[in-house]
């Protein structure tokens with residue numbers, strides 16, 4: 001018996017048992033990055049979460065179709081309806097073509113995706129590949145739901161029932177953020193097509209029945225999710241900020257397009273379940289790309305932290321809790337990861353055949369592997385944890401307990417651990433202790449030099465030449481290397 005999968009639906013504000021639209025399948029759409037800058041590690045939390053959801057659905061035996069989009073047009077500097085296009089603005093500031101900007105930052109994002117062991121989705125949908133479909137969608141909903149102003153084609157939110165049900169902000173807060181556009185019937189109305197102002201040309205603009213212009217950001221996600229997954233699909237994800245404007249607007253468009261009524265039935269919103277990860281925050285407040293040190297994944301790596309330490313940090317918190325970033329917290333997550341990797345490495349050394357991660361987790365494992373009952377108990381506990389709205393903090397402790405078992409079969413332990421890691425994605429079937437050690441970018445010494453100094457120091461100590469041994473230690477300290485005698489993890493040195 002596996003536990004039923006329970007997920008928190010932001011739309012009904014309840015934990016719900018997952019019943020897919022198509023038996024045996026799970027179709028998931030995740031709002032992707034706007035590629036006008038490098039993603040910060042807070043953005044990447046959203047994809048570690050979406051990946052964990054996808055991996056859990058695979059573990060539960062569902063055939064997963066996961067789409068993540070790349071927003072390369074249409075996202076304004078304000079989520080609502082004001083400001084400039086983020087990409088146009090970045091291109092002007094960096095004196096580059098928008099297409100180059102989009103390509104550069106998409107690739108940077110994909111680099112972070114790989115480094116964090118986020119699985120490739122079934123499809124990366126690129127917004128500018130769907131312009132024709134966006135125009136068709138807008139034409140279909142225009143007669144009953146839209147009106148034209150000088151600035152573009154606007155969606156009238158009063159034409160759908162239960163507009164804004166997903167949002168938590170009070171209407172005052174919500175409306176306060178929205179800049180007045182002359183002629184708008186309701187402050188929450190939003191542009192689904194923005195016309196290029198007369199006399200201007202934009203780098204990215206297309207002909208449409210409403211004149212030259214570009215699609216609105218909300219329109220893009222409705223169109224790509226509906227085209228690729230068919231309404232209603234199973235799960236739509238995004239960061240918690242999307243609960244306030246972007247997703248309510250997507251839902252309104254979906255209702256208009258599908259001709260559905262109010263949201264008492266969540267399927268009318270276009271997706272059965274809307275899920276949102278909470279924010280990664282810094283002590284100083286909300287993460288930002290402009291204030292202070294820009295927390296990119298590459299900065300963590302430059303400082304000597306393996307990127308999967310950040311994945312571990314995310315897994316240690318429930319996705320619906322706010323997570324505070326600190327360097328100490330990241331260091332602790334790295335230590336925890338090292339312990340797991342060392343335990344898995346020790347097991348690997350004891351088995352002859354390599355054990356691979358199973359593709360379909362729990363289901364496949366139960367079909368193909370005769371495991372001792374003790375492992376089935378651990379796997380069932382792990383299943384309970386991840387099935388409980390993706391409780392990764394508990395799932396991690398089950399994995400740690402499993403790896404701490406003594407006097408059990410090494411191969412079977414490894415098979416069970418690999419199955420769990422297919423959900424957690426910490427790379428336990430391949431990582432080695434030494435691969436976790438990354439040299440900080442500004443380190444004044446190489447690994448080989450450190451190892452050489454440590455060997456000389458060992459010889460000096462064996463000869464009871466403590467003066468030399470201490471001198472070598474001081475020499476290393478001057479280059480930022482801390483020698484760690486008697487470290488329980490067996491790490492002899494640490495940089496930085």
Ligand code: AMP
Pocket residue numbers: 031032033034035041042043044045046238239240241242277278279280281286287
């Ligand atoms: P953007 O590229 O700005 O559209 O954001 C990409 C994703 O990151 C969206 O799902 C956002 O909701 C999410 N996000 C933005 N900031 C944070 C943060 N500090 N912590 C977690 N998720 C975030």
Ligand code: ZN
Pocket residue numbers: 030031032221246
């Ligand atoms: Zn979106």
